Amino acid sequence: MLDAPLPLSDDPLLDAYSRAVTEAVARVGPxxxxxxxxxxxxxxxxxxxxISPDGLVLTNSHVVAGAEAVxxxxxxxxxxxxxxxxxDRATDLAVLRAEAHGALAAAELGSSAGLRPGQLAIAIGNPLGFANTVTAGVVSAVGRALPSRSGWPIEDLIQTDAALNPGNSGGALADSAGRVIGIATAVIAGAQGLCFAVxxxxxxxxxxxxxxxxxVRRAVIGLAAERVDVPPALxxxxxxxxQGQGARIATVTPGGPAEAAGLVAGDVxxxxxxxxxxxxDALLRWLGGERVGVPARLVYLRRGEPREATVTPAERAAG
Structure with missing residues (x-):
C-alpha cells in the first residue's frame, strides 16, 4: 500500500499557537x-x-540620539x-518621519491597558543585523519601571521573555491579534528572559x-520622595x-512649586x-504636560496631622 501523499504546504499542520504567531507576524512584520x-x-x-502609511515611525530615543542622518x-x-x-529620553522613545515615496505598510498601535501576564508576546526586529527576526514568548509582567538615560524612571514597562538582542531596540512587541502593544527597549545584560518594552x-x-x-512636556513640583506605609487611622x-501608602518628601527644591506651597521634607x-x-511613581504619572501651570489641591500629613495646600506645577526642563 502506497503512503499517503505529503501535503503541499505545512498549513494543515499548524496548530493554534503557530497560526496565531504567523498571522500576527504577517500583520506587523511588513x-x-x-x-x-x-x-x-x-x-x-x-x-x-x-504606524501610519504616510511614514510616522516609532523607535527608541537611544537608537537615534545624536544622529546626523537616519x-x-x-x-x-x-x-x-x-x-x-x-x-523623549524619559521614555526612551522617538518619533521619525520617513521620507518615502508612496504609502508604507503600517502596523496598528494597540492598547496596553488590559495586558495580563501570560499573554502571547511576539517580538519583531533586526537583532545583530539579522533583518525581520521573529521571537515569541509571553508577557511576563506589566507595570515595571527602569531608570532611563535621563534618570527619570520609565514607568509602565512590559516585561517579556520573548528574546531581544542588540538591534531589536525600537522594534515591535505584538499581541496575538497583530496589534503593537509595546516598543522594545531594554535587555538586562547577563539575565535570561528579562526583556522590556515601552x-x-x-x-x-x-x-x-x-x-x-x-x-514631551512634563510637569514638576520640585521634590524627591519615597514610598511609605501610612497607618489606617491617619x-x-x-x-x-x-489607601494605605503615600509619598514621603525627602528633599524640596529651593524656589520650586513645592516650596512655594509650604511643603517641607518629612511631609507625606x-x-x-x-x-x-x-x-x-503615582505622583510622576499624574504630572503630565497638561498639569503645567494649573493649580491643584494637595492633601498631605505633617507629623501625623492632615493638611491641605495648593501647588502649581511648573514645566520640567528638557533633558
Missing part, C-alpha cells in the same frame, strides 16, 4: 523597518515600527531617509505630544480611608488633584 544612524565617523543600528529600510528592500521629529499607551502619549509640541483622618503626600498618591 511595518518593522531597519534603522541606520550616522554620527560623525561612527553610527549605529536598530529597529522601528511604521536611514530606514523596509522589509521589501526600499530605503529612504528619515528625520527625527522629536525624542507600553503602547505610553507610546501613544509620546506620539501625541511630539506631533503637537515637538517634545488615612481615615485625612479622608483617604483604604496622600493625594494631588483628587488622585491618590501611593508613592513617587
Amino acid at each position: 511595518a518593522v523597518v531597519h534603522v541606520a544612524v550616522r554620527r560623525g565617523k561612527g553610527g549605529g543600528t536598530g529597529s522601528g515600527v511604521v 536611514e530606514a529600510t523596509a522589509p521589501d528592500g526600499r530605503r529612504f531617509a528619515a528625520r527625527v521629529l522629536g525624542e 507600553a503602547a499607551d505610553t507610546a501613544r502619549l509620546v506620539l501625541g505630544e511630539v506631533l503637537r509640541f515637538g517634545r 488615612m481615615r483622618a485625612a479622608g483617604r480611608d483604604g 503626600i496622600l493625594a494631588i488633584g483628587e488622585a491618590p498618591v501611593t508613592g513617587p
